[in-house]
Amino acid sequence: MPDAAAPRTPSSAPRSFLIGARDLAHGFAFWSRRPGVMASGLIPAAIVATVLLAGLIALGAALPGIVDAITPFADGWPGLWAGIVRVAAGTALLGAAIVVVAVSFTALTLMVGEPFYDRIWRAVEADAGGAVPEGGGGFWRSVLDAAGLIARGLLAALAAALLGLVPVVGGVLGSVTAVALTGWLLADELTSRALVARGVGxxxxxxxRRAHRARFLGFGVATQLCFLVPLGAVATMPAAVAGSTRLVRSLVEDVAA
Known part of the structure; x- marks a missing residue:
């Protein structure tokens, strides 16, 4: 592959960010071209989402007890301050859990649904014209990718949780950080298939990714925000695979030109 240089026509970071979000929109638009192939991607997403949602609901039910257990030092504090500390701790824990769930959903869905998402990827490549790249690592590569993504997701969750403990602004700061870090991880994982298939080391x-940081981040953040909508993760997953394929193809062709 040619050296991953900057695009031929430099774009501002905000514009590149929006282009990345538009890549996801193009992924949704692929439903109109290959609805059968795209619909197949809903199956593994629905299975994984059901399992993770059950875990998140269980965490929500147990959250008050967990917060009390990790903040015993606040038992003797005035009610207002004890409440502030415990709300901050609960918000931080919930935000961290959402980060872990988001990256785990993507990792596990791509692993479980390898044959389905391979079909979507190939359909997008074929629709764009030219030969479909034949590289890729198959199921076992997806297993390793899933493990790596979950591990990085745990680190991102820890960072978001710690920021969530900052007084007053912690909730907002932790939430923004969680969305940004998770979006970056999602973009990294979702674009890996198309890049590896092209022999990109x-x-x-x-x-x-560094040369097009804003575009990758825009794509990932848009994907993560869609995941936060009820049932959004299931509906978005096929579009995210299609959109990430389009994103990679666009960048690689731009670099090669």
Missing amino acids: PGDRRRL
């Missing part, structure tokens, strides 16, 4: 993938 880890070093070149990192350089490409």
